[in-house]
Amino acid sequence: MSDMTPTSGADVKSHVTDGALIQRRRGQIVAAAVELFSRQGYNDTTIIDIARKADVSSGLIYQYFSDKEDILLLSLLDVLDSYKREIPLAIEGLNDPLARFLAALEAYCRVVDQRREATLLAYRSTKSLPGDRRQLIKAHELATNQLIAACLQDCIDQGLCRPVKVELVTYQLVTFAHSWALKYWRLNELCNLDEYVAEGVDFYTHALLTPKGWRRYRKLRPLPAGQAEPNSLP
Amino acid sequence: MSDMTPTSGADVKSHVTDGALIQRRRGQIVAAAVELFSRQGYNDTTIIDIARKADVSSGLIYQYFSDKEDILLLSLLDVLDSYKREIPLAIEGLNDPLARFLAALEAYCRVVDQRREATLLAYRSTKSLPGDRRQLIKAHELATNQLIAACLQDCIDQGLCRPVKVELVTYQLVTFAHSWALKYWRLNELCNLDEYVAEGVDFYTHALLTPKGWRRYRKLRPLPAGQAEPNSLP
Amino acid sequence: MSDMTPTSGADVKSHVTDGALIQRRRGQIVAAAVELFSRQGYNDTTIIDIARKADVSSGLIYQYFSDKEDILLLSLLDVLDSYKREIPLAIEGLNDPLARFLAALEAYCRVVDQRREATLLAYRSTKSLPGDRRQLIKAHELATNQLIAACLQDCIDQGLCRPVKVELVTYQLVTFAHSWALKYWRLNELCNLDEYVAEGVDFYTHALLTPKGWRRYRKLRPLPAGQAEPNSLP
Amino acid sequence: MSDMTPTSGADVKSHVTDGALIQRRRGQIVAAAVELFSRQGYNDTTIIDIARKADVSSGLIYQYFSDKEDILLLSLLDVLDSYKREIPLAIEGLNDPLARFLAALEAYCRVVDQRREATLLAYRSTKSLPGDRRQLIKAHELATNQLIAACLQDCIDQGLCRPVKVELVTYQLVTFAHSWALKYWRLNELCNLDEYVAEGVDFYTHALLTPKGWRRYRKLRPLPAGQAEPNSLP
DNA sequence: AATGAATGAGAATTCATTCAT
DNA sequence: GATGAATGAATTCTCATTCAT
Numbered sequence: 004m005s006d007m008t009p010t011s012g013a014d015v016k017s018h019v020t021d022g023a024l025i026q027r028r029r030g031q032i033v034a035a036a037v038e039l040f041s042r043q044g045y046n047d048t049t050i051i052d053i054a055r056k057a058d059v060s061s062g063l064i065y066q067y068f069s070d071k072e073d074i075l076l077l078s079l080l081d082v083l084d085s086y087k088r089e090i091p092l093a094i095e096g097l098n099d100p101l102a103r104f105l106a107a108l109e110a111y112c113r114v115v116d117q118r119r120e121a122t123l124l125a126y127r128s129t130k131s132l133p134g135d136r137r138q139l140i141k142a143h144e145l146a147t148n149q150l151i152a153a154c155l156q157d158c159i160d161q162g163l164c165r166p167v168k169v170e171l172v173t174y175q176l177v178t179f180a181h182s183w184a185l186k187y188w189r190l191n192e193l194c195n196l197d198e199y200v201a202e203g204v205d206f207y208t209h210a211l212l213t214p215k216g217w218r219r220y221r222k223l224r225p226l227p228a229g230q231a232e233p234n235s236l237p
Numbered sequence: 238m239s240d241m242t243p244t245s246g247a248d249v250k251s252h253v254t255d256g257a258l259i260q261r262r263r264g265q266i267v268a269a270a271v272e273l274f275s276r277q278g279y280n281d282t283t284i285i286d287i288a289r290k291a292d293v294s295s296g297l298i299y300q301y302f303s304d305k306e307d308i309l310l311l312s313l314l315d316v317l318d319s320y321k322r323e324i325p326l327a328i329e330g331l332n333d334p335l336a337r338f339l340a341a342l343e344a345y346c347r348v349v350d351q352r353r354e355a356t357l358l359a360y361r362s363t364k365s366l367p368g369d370r371r372q373l374i375k376a377h378e379l380a381t382n383q384l385i386a387a388c389l390q391d392c393i394d395q396g397l398c399r400p401v402k403v404e405l406v407t408y409q410l411v412t413f414a415h416s417w418a419l420k421y422w423r424l425n426e427l428c429n430l431d432e433y434v435a436e437g438v439d440f441y442t443h444a445l446l447t448p449k450g451w452r453r454y455r456k457l458r459p460l461p462a463g464q465a466e467p468n469s470l471p
Numbered sequence: 472m473s474d475m476t477p478t479s480g481a482d483v484k485s486h487v488t489d490g491a492l493i494q495r496r497r498g499q500i501v502a503a504a505v506e507l508f509s510r511q512g513y514n515d516t517t518i519i520d521i522a523r524k525a526d527v528s529s530g531l532i533y534q535y536f537s538d539k540e541d542i543l544l545l546s547l548l549d550v551l552d553s554y555k556r557e558i559p560l561a562i563e564g565l566n567d568p569l570a571r572f573l574a575a576l577e578a579y580c581r582v583v584d585q586r587r588e589a590t591l592l593a594y595r596s597t598k599s600l601p602g603d604r605r606q607l608i609k610a611h612e613l614a615t616n617q618l619i620a621a622c623l624q625d626c627i628d629q630g631l632c633r634p635v636k637v638e639l640v641t642y643q644l645v646t647f648a649h650s651w652a653l654k655y656w657r658l659n660e661l662c663n664l665d666e667y668v669a670e671g672v673d674f675y676t677h678a679l680l681t682p683k684g685w686r687r688y689r690k691l692r693p694l695p696a697g698q699a700e701p702n703s704l705p
Numbered sequence: 706m707s708d709m710t711p712t713s714g715a716d717v718k719s720h721v722t723d724g725a726l727i728q729r730r731r732g733q734i735v736a737a738a739v740e741l742f743s744r745q746g747y748n749d750t751t752i753i754d755i756a757r758k759a760d761v762s763s764g765l766i767y768q769y770f771s772d773k774e775d776i777l778l779l780s781l782l783d784v785l786d787s788y789k790r791e792i793p794l795a796i797e798g799l800n801d802p803l804a805r806f807l808a809a810l811e812a813y814c815r816v817v818d819q820r821r822e823a824t825l826l827a828y829r830s831t832k833s834l835p836g837d838r839r840q841l842i843k844a845h846e847l848a849t850n851q852l853i854a855a856c857l858q859d860c861i862d863q864g865l866c867r868p869v870k871v872e873l874v875t876y877q878l879v880t881f882a883h884s885w886a887l888k889y890w891r892l893n894e895l896c897n898l899d900e901y902v903a904e905g906v907d908f909y910t911h912a913l914l915t916p917k918g919w920r921r922y923r924k925l926r927p928l929p930a931g932q933a934e935p936n937s938l939p
Numbered sequence: 940a941a942t943g944a945a946t947g948a949g950a951a952t953t954c955a956t957t958c959a960t
Numbered sequence: 961g962a963t964g965a966a967t968g969a970a971t972t973c974t975c976a977t978t979c980a981t
Contacts, residue, residue: 018940019940021940024940045364046280046365049974049975049976050975050976050977051975051976054943059941060941060942060943061942061943061976061977062941062942062943062944062977062978062979063940063941063942065940065976065977065978066940070976070977071975071976071977079271102371111406123364124439126360126361126419127360127361127362127364128361130278130361131278131280131281132356141422141423145423165443166441167436167440168427168428168436170423170427171424171427171428171433172440172955174416174420174423174424175409175413175416175440178412178416178419178420179409179412182408182409182412184407185360185412186412188375189375189408190380190405190408193402193404194402194405195407199405202401202402202405205401206401206406206409206444207444209443209444209445210440210441210443210444211443238967252964253964253965254964255964255965258965262965273946283949283950284951284952286949287949291967293964294967294968295951295952295967295968296953296954296966296967296968296969297951297965297966299951299952299953300965304951304952305950305951305952323948351970390966444970484916486961487961489961492961512832512833514748514833517953517954517955518954518956519955519964520953522964527962527963528962528963528964529955529956529961529963529964530956530957530958530962530963531962531963532966533955533957533961535958538955538956539778539954539955539956579836591832594828594829594887595828595829595830595832596829598746598825598829599748599749609890611825627974635904635907635908635913636895636896636904638891638895639892639895639896639901639904640908642884642888642891642892643877643884643908644883646880646884646887646888647877647880647883649874650877650880653828653880654876654880656843657843657847657876658873658876661870661872661873662870662873667873670870670873671946673869674869674874674877675912675913677867677911677912677913678908678909678911678912695979720943720944721943721944722943723943723944726944730944751970751971751972752971752972752973753971761945761946762945762946762947763946763947763972763973764945764946764947764973764974764975765944765946766973767972767973767974768944768945771974772973773971773972773973825968833944897960
């Protein structure tokens with residue numbers, strides 16, 4: 004599991020009072036659960052499976068989670084948190100809005116690749132949560148999207164990208180990244196991750212960049228010597 | 238349920254011999270199952286739920302399906318088949334490759350919209366099938382994608398679209414359509430279906446069209462009088 | 472199935488009135504049932520199995536039997552009847568009581584061998600019948616035993632056998648014959664049917680014959696020339 | 706249930722790890738199962754019946770047995786083990802081969818009498834087990850037979866019994882004992898257990914003893930004063 | 940805090956039996 | 961008389977959850 008607490012915002016009850024212990028135990032259990040849920044699905048994973056993999060007793064789990072659904076909630080949040088954590092890391096230190104935008108896109112693709120099965124889990128199992136828990140998940144998703152949307156908005160504000168509906172386009176970018184996990188069974192036959200990212204960059208630059216944006220882009224990623232612009236601007 | 242047989246390629250056993258009756262009963266049961274699976278998920282739907290909704294006895298279901306998994310398989314195929322059926326309908330009679338391409342995209346978005354919950358079902362529940370059944374689902378998905386890919390290829394062949402990796406871009410289009418279902422909870426707050434489709438058209442034309450493609454596009458969809466090109470070409 | 476009506480004494484209701492048809496249909500169905508019950512057991516044989524093997528519909532069976540138990544009853548009676556039919560055939564024409572006794576023993580062993588699986592069926596499944604049906608089975612068994620007991624009694628009356636408790640010894644003989652079926656899995660590794668019968672004859676003659684009985688026995692089955700009495704009399 | 710572990714040789718899985726507890730619970734459950742299976746038959750006894758009689762929950766049973774068949778297996782082994790346990794007890798301390806032989810026969814009859822219903826169970830339900838489990842049952846039966854066969858062989862070796870095919874005759878003795886259970890419904894009308902045993906001894910002595918054997922027999926069981934030899938030697 | 944044995948409600952599946960055609 | 965589709969009660973087995981130790 005990730006090293007950050009996955010409980011952000013979730014109101015999950017524990018019978019145990021020692022905060023550090025709660026952190027450690029929940030981490031242990033969620034790590035086991037994410038792996039098993041991802042591999043076998045939520046319903047086909049038993050509490051005993053999780054307990055065995057986490058190397059604790061089944062009874063212990065109920066001291067840190069009120070029910071199985073709670074484990075799922077924290078498992079999903081753990082996945083979403085890993086997205087939310089990686090993107091800022093990828094863009095920190097970069098000042099150019101276009102560079103930040105592209106870095107965010109690439110970072111998202113890479114974190115999805117690292118947690119491919121877990122990404123599928125989020126798509127498959129969110130509906131197993133009751134409505135209010137689902138809201139929490141959605142809020143996390145929107146927060147992550149916002150990280151990307153902000154980059155795009157900056158590009159537009161600086162005239163590097165066409166004025167598009169930012170959130171809609173953000174969803175396209177997010178979906179592009181998620182698709183690497185969702186359709187991995189086929190995409191992996193067509194290209195590797197680097198090629199997939201490159202294809203995405205090619206696609207979104209054409210879809211979004213203004214002439215000014217293109218000039219900036221060329222500075223960021225000069226063409227190799229002797230190679231002509233592959234997709235000539237109109 | 239749809240009016241076409243959903244059994245295409247699936248080897249689902251029945252104890253009943255009368256072919257027409259099998260069609261009718263399976264249709265009845267799959268229709269109930271798709272609705273319940275979509276709403277409550279595969280695992281939280283019981284055979285008795287399905288029987289009650291289909292207005293048959295629980296035992297009857299086992300005369301037409303060998304187990305619950307079989308119902309899921311035919312349910313998923315029913316959804317995928319509805320995609321595969323609508324797209325050809327939308328493009329038949331159109332000759333221009335670009336018109337066909339755009340019509341296919343729009344049709345896909347509309348059929349996803351009509352079967353929004355069922356589309357989610359496919360994402361959530363395919364993994365509940367055993368490997369060989371899953372292959373069948375994947376084959377159907379690829380066949381549907383091929384319908385769109387062919388349109389795109391034609392556009393490229395005629396110099397209307399940039400030469401891109403056809404199957405990868407097809408996946409983007411497919412994912413764009415699916416996202417309307419996957420992220421409906423948020424997208425529906427941002428726009429309606431028509432706007433979503435328009436946004437997609439705007440996006441993909443910018444990403445793909447050549448100058449020649451743009452001229453063709455203007456013939457297909459002239460700007461309203463007095464309105465300037467919204468996103469001026471670079 | 473055997474050619475004699477198996478309904479002797481059983482009050483099995485039929486919805487059909489034509490007597491000859493009842494005979495034929497019941498024969499057809501019981502023949503199928505005996506084979507299936509013998510091979511798979513009563514509980515693991517379904518009405519549909521029987522219908523399929525008898526080449527009729529499952530509904531038809533209920534026109535000739537009131538329930539599954541009824542089929543079992545007639546199946547068991549069919550087996551017991553075949554015993555009761557073969558023994559008289561084997562001893563008719565024989566006048567000597569000892570010859571009749573030995574012929575009855577041998578005949579019983581042979582009919583058990585011919586219907587080995589069906590004999591097991593009787594041991595396994597009689598308890599599946601309700602008490603009153605079971606009485607009927609027992610009456611048939613006693614009647615068959617009586618055929619043998621009468622032979623033994625004659626031998627005793629004529630001083631060929633020791634005066635023993637006739638019915639108890641009869642049970643020994645019956646059990647000896649049945650054992651060929653019950654323990655076939657092992658006995659068949661030790662000897663063939665002829666040897667088994669010979670062993671039985673050897674055993675029972677030693678256990679039962681008087682000196683007068685032995686002299687009679689020697690007339691019936693003279694020793695091969697040059698062979699001494701294998702088990703010399705005391 | 707018997708006080709010895711019935712698991713001899715059977716590879717029955719348990720989810721519980723505490724060995725002593727497994728012994729206790731399995732004993733509890735098998736005791737209930739043997740009684741119910743004997744009375745109602747294997748198929749007509751439900752897991753819930755067994756649970757209720759054993760005074761545990763139905764779920765508990767599945768912590769100690771992997772399925773219903775496993776309960777049957779251990780139930781049958783429990784019965785066979787009680788045979789295998791009683792015979793050695795009956796002959797230990799006896800040195801004379803003939804005395805041992807007769808004691809074994811009598812002991813077998815008595816243990817069958819004590820577990821009459823359970824003996825029937827073995828005949829009725831062994832076929833409900835899959836082939837490999839059945840082999841285990843057969844091996845146990847053969848091992849028990851061997852205990853008797855050894856006594857008989859000793860008698861033959863010392864010239865007390867005629868040289869007969871030991872295993873075949875052993876099966877006769879075994880069948881004689883089993884018949885007390887199999888045909889109890891009738892035998893019990895003819896005699897009590899002591900008389901049945903006496904009848905068996907009378908029968909087998911006449912069938913097997915040599916003159917030397919008879920002299921030994923008279924020493925073991927002198928005739929009551931003033932009573933003539935009932936079945937005078939020829 | 941931790942364990943794991945025990946519980947029992949719940950779900951899929953089977954199959955004897957009925958009955959409209 | 962014959963058919964076979966339809967029924968639904970009954971059964972096995974699973975697993976989240978509890979609680980005594």
